Amino acid sequence: MRLSRGFIPTIKETPSEAQIASHRLMLRAGLVRQTSAGIYAWLPLGLRVLRNIERIVREEQNAAGAHEVLMPTIQPAELWKESGRYDDYGKEMLRITDRHEREMLYGPTNEEMITDLFRQCVKSYRDLPLNLYHIQWKFRDEVRPRFGVMRGREFLMKDAYSFDVDHAGAVRSYRTMMLAYMRTFQRMGLKAIPMVADTGPIGGDLSHEFIILAPTGESQVYYDAAFESVDYLAGGFRHESDEDLERFFTDITSRYAATEEMHSAEKWAAVPATSQREGRGIEVGHIFYFGTKYTKAMNAAVAGADGKMFHPEMGSYGIGVSRLVGAVIEASHDDAGIVWPDAIAPFKAAILNLKNGDAACDAICEDLYARFGGEALYDDRSDRAGVKFNDADLMGHPWQIVVGPRGAATGKVELKRRATGERVELSVDEAFAKVAG
RNA sequence: CGGGGCGUGGCGCAGCCUGGUAGCGCGCCUGUUUUGGGUACAGGAGGUCGUGGGUUCGAGUCCCGCCGCCCCGACCA
CATH class of the missing domain: 3.30.930.10 (Bira Bifunctional Protein; Domain 2)
Structure with a gap:
């Protein structure tokens, strides 16, 4: 699902009726x-x-x-x-x-x-x-x-x-x-x-x-x-x-x-x-x-x-x-x-395009998104990086594949494990293999 | 079902005590800006003030009824 076209109404503030x-x-x-x-x-x-x-x-x-x-x-x-x-x-x-x-x-x-x-x-x-x-x-x-x-x-x-x-x-x-x-x-x-x-x-x-x-x-x-x-x-x-x-x-x-x-x-x-x-x-x-x-x-x-x-x-x-x-x-x-357990997470991973419109970022994201065949959520919104990080953490996807202009130039992405916060820089193929496998 | 609280724009709230024609922050829209952890500025849209009645020249504000929602307790997949 592309977040820009999806229906995932997140809210920043806590609704008052929710206690737990x-x-x-x-x-x-x-x-x-x-x-x-x-x-x-x-x-x-x-x-x-x-x-x-x-x-x-x-x-x-x-x-x-x-x-x-x-x-x-x-x-x-x-x-x-x-x-x-x-x-x-x-x-x-x-x-x-x-x-x-x-x-x-x-x-x-x-x-x-x-x-x-x-x-x-x-x-x-x-x-x-x-x-x-x-x-x-x-x-x-x-x-x-x-x-x-x-x-x-x-x-x-x-x-x-x-x-x-x-x-x-x-x-x-x-x-x-x-x-x-x-x-x-x-x-x-x-x-x-x-x-x-x-x-x-x-x-x-x-x-x-x-x-x-x-x-x-x-x-x-x-x-x-x-x-x-x-x-x-x-x-x-x-x-x-x-x-x-x-x-x-x-x-x-x-x-x-x-x-x-x-x-x-x-x-x-x-x-x-x-x-x-x-x-x-x-x-x-x-x-x-x-x-x-x-x-x-x-x-x-x-x-x-x-x-x-x-x-x-x-x-x-x-x-x-x-x-x-x-x-x-x-x-x-x-x-x-x-923090979703892998088996029941709504998506295997979120793909965060940190610079929507950047040719290298877009290409990597589109490629990854297609490869996941619907099992990834692609954050293609034109918001700031911080918004995407926060929403991805909030939604709890087990993995976040962060695609930014810095790494994209050399074909690298950053893979973050939600549960541990651990981040590693990998090639697109390695990241995909790690998440899909 | 006993006790308590709250209903004001999508969300969070102020205004109510002491009636005078609705405001703030966030979000949303437009533009510029920004671009690795909720960016900044400017402009803009959006509200039967839960609902019905009453008091009053005038009710978001006071009074009564009703509805809804939340919290504590008792009860439960």
């Missing part, structure tokens, strides 16, 4: 604009990040054997009356009445709808296990939306639902998802720590929340430093292998990690002092096993091997996709702006 860093930076860098309390429009830069996160989530869900579907945002109230949650959910649920006076709602989650879909289509144990997911907008009418997209009312969420013949199968599905989650977060450049969680209004007895560390996190967390060094991508864990899943799960649950509410001083004391870590965390994912809660309530039964009908065991697995955008920024920014 991610919210402030998302507004300033032109990622989102608020439409009403807790509801945001996503602008090109923010949307690219959202799509990148979505892509990684999707790839890992597919790799774990889940199938993508897309369920509607608007749901009929009848399904929720069947499960009993229509009355339980309270004012968080946005209720809508259509022209025929039918009661509808904007879905805050999809257990009822997926169970309905399941019972319509699945009739036999032979079709199990089954894991279906979708990435769809949800709405929860929070009393008090805040922190920008991290605690909005409308949010994009990946939610998966597993169906298994028995408890053992459900546990396997649960572990598979847990592994997929660790990989997903690792690919995004995040250190996520699974913590035993309260099961909350969804119910059940096996549940973990995935917390990423950031100074402004909403909850206090305690964990074993051993979590920080495990590599789930290269760790040799295969989804298809029960042994691997067992090893993975045992490994991960043997280490201590808990939020304040679930913290146990006794167990904490058992963690070696040198490995004790505490900090603030942001919840970016949550997984639950809840058995036959919905299959029973909604009578979703399939035939077993013995010909008798039974209610499959379920679990649900959520990742806050839009929340992650804010959470990543909370975990990765400095005074100058955002």
Whole structure:
């Protein structure tokens, strides 16, 4: 994208409503604009990040054997009356009445709808296990939306639902998802720590929340430093292998990690002092096993091997996709702006033309821009260098390729790594290779 | 939902107490200038002062209602 022709409305001054860093930076860098309390429009830069996160989530869900579907945002109230949650959910649920006076709602989650879909289509144990997911907008009418997209009312969420013949199968599905989650977060450049969680209004007895560390996190967390060094991508864990899943799960649950509410001083004391870590965390994912809660309530039964009908065991697995955008920024920014992890950055690099109109500068920039094929943001505006440096830092591109008249004369550019501030002078080819590779 | 605060040009704010026909900085447009960390000068555009009503000769300013947004707390992907 050429900045001069793009739509990235950055702002110099901090909007007064933004209290925390991610919210402030998302507004300033032109990622989102608020439409009403807790509801945001996503602008090109923010949307690219959202799509990148979505892509990684999707790839890992597919790799774990889940199938993508897309369920509607608007749901009929009848399904929720069947499960009993229509009355339980309270004012968080946005209720809508259509022209025929039918009661509808904007879905805050999809257990009822997926169970309905399941019972319509699945009739036999032979079709199990089954894991279906979708990435769809949800709405929860929070009393008090805040922190920008991290605690909005409308949010994009990946939610998966597993169906298994028995408890053992459900546990396997649960572990598979847990592994997929660790990989997903690792690919995004995040250190996520699974913590035993309260099961909350969804119910059940096996549940973990995935917390990423950031100074402004909403909850206090305690964990074993051993979590920080495990590599789930290269760790040799295969989804298809029960042994691997067992090893993975045992490994991960043997280490201590808990939020304040679930913290146990006794167990904490058992963690070696040198490995004790505490900090603030942001919840970016949550997984639950809840058995036959919905299959029973909604009578979703399939035939077993013995010909008798039974209610499959379920679990649900959520990742806050839009929340992650804010959470990543909370975990990765400095005074100058955002510092995107490479995997989810909106662009691989920004090309800064320090002297727009200079033949050598223009030629190098155009060449680089073409080579990146849309993966670079070209700052071709006729502003001063300082403006470009500041905007590039604010937007947080992992690399900045600085093309100025000084170096351009000899075919050199300056490559700056946003995260470290390190700058090196390189040839155009070297710079391109370093960023693209 | 309890407590508090704020709505004045795109953004940040002053003006309100003590009514007299709207101002500052940034941004935006034009020109000149400048060109490696938010350049300088000159000119210019842009405002139903959230909204409805009331008081008054006169309301951004005073009074009442409503709406919106933000902050603290309780609650939550």
